[in-house]
Amino acid sequence: MIVTVLAILIGLLYYFVIYPLFLSPLSSLPGPKHLKLTSLFILNKSRKEQRNEYLQKLHEKYGDVVQIGPNEVAFNSFEHMKRIYMGNFPKEFDNNGVGFYSQFGNFNERNLFSTGDSKAHIEKKRNVSKVYSKSSVIQSGGYIKAKIDKAWDAIDRNLGKSMNVYSLFLSLAMDVVSGFEYGSKYSTNFLTEIDHTTASIEGKSSNEDVFLGFRESSSMWFYTTLAPSLWSPVAKWYGIGAKMGKAQQWIYHRFQEALTSLQQGSSLSDDQLQSPVSTMISSMFEEFTKEPNGTSKSLLRYEQIASEIADHVVAGHETTGTTLTYICWELSRPCNRQWQDKLFEECQQSTGDIQKLDQLPVLHSVIQEACRLHSAIPGSEPRYVPRSQEGSKFEVTLNDSTKTKVEIPPGTVVSCQPWSLHLLQTPFGSNPRQFDPSRWLRDQASGETEEEYETRLKTMNNSIFTFGQGNRMCLGMNLALIEMKYCIATLYSKYTTSICPKWCANVCQQNKDVLMGRRGSATSTYPSTDLDLMRMADTYTTSPMMGQCWLRFESRDAH
Numbered sequence: 001m002i003v004t005v006l007a008i009l010i011g012l013l014y015y016f017v018i019y020p021l022f023l024s025p026l027s028s029l030p031g032p033k034h035l036k037l038t039s040l041f042i043l044n045k046s047r048k049e050q051r052n053e054y055l056q057k058l059h060e061k062y063g064d065v066v067q068i069g070p071n072e073v074a075f076n077s078f079e080h081m082k083r084i085y086m087g088n089f090p091k092e093f094d095n096n097g098v099g100f101y102s103q104f105g106n107f108n109e110r111n112l113f114s115t116g117d118s119k120a121h122i123e124k125k126r127n128v129s130k131v132y133s134k135s136s137v138i139q140s141g142g143y144i145k146a147k148i149d150k151a152w153d154a155i156d157r158n159l160g161k162s163m164n165v166y167s168l169f170l171s172l173a174m175d176v177v178s179g180f181e182y183g184s185k186y187s188t189n190f191l192t193e194i195d196h197t198t199a200s201i202e203g204k205s206s207n208e209d210v211f212l213g214f215r216e217s218s219s220m221w222f223y224t225t226l227a228p229s230l231w232s233p234v235a236k237w238y239g240i241g242a243k244m245g246k247a248q249q250w251i252y253h254r255f256q257e258a259l260t261s262l263q264q265g266s267s268l269s270d271d272q273l274q275s276p277v278s279t280m281i282s283s284m285f286e287e288f289t290k291e292p293n294g295t296s297k298s299l300l301r302y303e304q305i306a307s308e309i310a311d312h313v314v315a316g317h318e319t320t321g322t323t324l325t326y327i328c329w330e331l332s333r334p335c336n337r338q339w340q341d342k343l344f345e346e347c348q349q350s351t352g353d354i355q356k357l358d359q360l361p362v363l364h365s366v367i368q369e370a371c372r373l374h375s376a377i378p379g380s381e382p383r384y385v386p387r388s389q390e391g392s393k394f395e396v397t398l399n400d401s402t403k404t405k406v407e408i409p410p411g412t413v414v415s416c417q418p419w420s421l422h423l424l425q426t427p428f429g430s431n432p433r434q435f436d437p438s439r440w441l442r443d444q445a446s447g448e449t450e451e452e453y454e455t456r457l458k459t460m461n462n463s464i465f466t467f468g469q470g471n472r473m474c475l476g477m478n479l480a481l482i483e484m485k486y487c488i489a490t491l492y493s494k495y496t497t498s499i500c501p502k503w504c505a506n507v508c509q510q511n512k513d514v515l516m517g518r519r520g521s522a523t524s525t526y527p528s529t530d531l532d533l534m535r536m537a538d539t540y541t542t543s544p545m546m547g548q549c550w551l552r553f554e555s556r557d558a559h
């Protein structure tokens with residue numbers, strides 16, 4: 001009996017302590033010892049919404065390669081980013097159906113984002129990518145403009161009053177993306193229907209309830225993706241399962257309406273709209289009907305289309321709405337207000353031509369700087385070292401600063417996080433936690449030549465990880481960028497913005513480091529400065545932690 005117990009204890013000691021600390025191929029990698037023993041520590045950081053900042057601290061202490069679990073390594077260099085993401089490391093190991101992304105399906109169907117199998121992913125992507133190609137989005141420019149222009153009506157009605165721009169921009173992004181999914185006839189009109197001057201975006205009307213449902217599902221991201229078995233009891237405990245269900249039903253209902261139209265051969269386009277939108281639903285529907293005997297479409301196929309659309313509706317509105325909110329808050333801060341005038345000078349002649357907006361340097365700088373510092377997805381994008389990877393050796397700087405190559409076995413989870421990559425001073429320059437669009441412009445004061453600037457700009461543009469890299473990079477990037485460029489160019493050609501003093505009595509006058517997650521005073525007292533109020537949630541996809549951003553608009557004409 002004693003011998004058996006001893007044998008078990010020795011076995012456990014070997015498996016849980018000796019092997020991970022001394023014998024595992026990862027054991028020589030830098031990183032705190034306790035993280036090498038179990039994944040529970042890093043999981044707990046995710047649960048407490050502290051992972052992104054914690055990883056950043058680990059990289060500052062241990063370097064660009066850190067072991068963060070017995071089977072998980074975090075990287076923070078552009079070379080590693082390219083190797084993992086441009087090398088198309090898969091989202092699942094051996095197509096085993098598990099992993100971070102597996103829970104992102106809808107209606108019991110995987111979509112492009114949650115598909116782990118690389119071959120199945122390429123097949124799906126072929127069917128859906130043309131809707132968001134640059135030329136297709138530009139062709140749908142009339143629709144995008146018509147939708148966004150509704151924002152100016154809402155703002156004009158409320159000039160001089162404060163508006164919750166987080167609500168405004170989530171609505172704007174939803175109004176735009178829903179047309180690309182269901183057709184302009186079935187797109188939302190949240191810009192007009194929601195009152196963005198009321199106290200919060202929470203539950204004032206059925207449409208606002210939909211937003212609340214989406215936000216509640218984002219708040220459950222840890223349980224959805226990393227602890228799915230706990231999802232049900234936790235959702236019940238917080239009483240949010242029903243609200244999330246409502247948002248899902250809302251998406252499905254719209255899908256059914258548009259699908260019925262398609263089946264009846266009716267147009268999905270709003271009669272008043274001159275330029276038609278290329279839509280996801282008709283593109284996928286067409287693809288299925290092309291198949292042999294495709295006329296007998298099963299329910300399963302429809303669920304697949306619905307799952308794809310649901311993913312784009314959620315991903316497309318939250319990310320774009322959050323980024324626009326951070327751009328306008330940053331530009332409204334006293335230290336950044338000069339950028340409003342620069343945008344005004346640069347953009348007022350060009351807003352009519354969506355293609356021209358791409359060539360405007362100040363606009364590009366403002367958007368890129370927001371994408372760098374306020375990436376809507378700042379958290380790690382996990383991948384697996386594939387079996388096929390020839391000699392899975394990775395260059396690593398060890399604790400004693402020596403460089404070596406370490407074998408990282410197939411099946412190990414490897415990742416980079418945009419939050420840390422974008423804080424690297426090479427190539428982004430000094431004060432990386434501060435919003436400074438000038439880092440994207442030519443530094444004439446220090447004698448930078450045009451050629452030097454072009455090279456530096458190219459390196460910075462290539463180093464941006466906001467939309468991912470490689471095969472799995474964001475499908476909606478062109479739509480998001482064109483939408484944001486048109487919105488910001490037009491907004492600052494028409495208005496000036498400032499932070500509402502009733503919302504924040506203590507506006508920071510100087511440029512200071514932006515804040516991520518719960519730290520310091522925000523845990524104990526109500527945050528007082530705008531930096532505190534605009535802390536970024538420390539999660540895979542971020543949003544303003546307080547769920548609000550109140551700005552005041554003034555007309556340029558009145559100046």
Ligand code: HEM
Nearest residue numbers: 112113312316319320376381466467468472474475476480
């Ligand atoms: C500022 C706005 C946006 C940002 C920052 C963003 C960011 C990202 C990132 C980082 C990924 C890769 C994630 C990973 O591998 O973990 C991704 C994938 C994806 N995004 Fe976006 N996104 C934005 C807007 C949109 C929009 C508007 C749509 C749709 C209309 C969209 C649809 C998708 C899809 C379908 C994927 C999965 C692609 C694949 O796996 O092949 N995104 N996005």
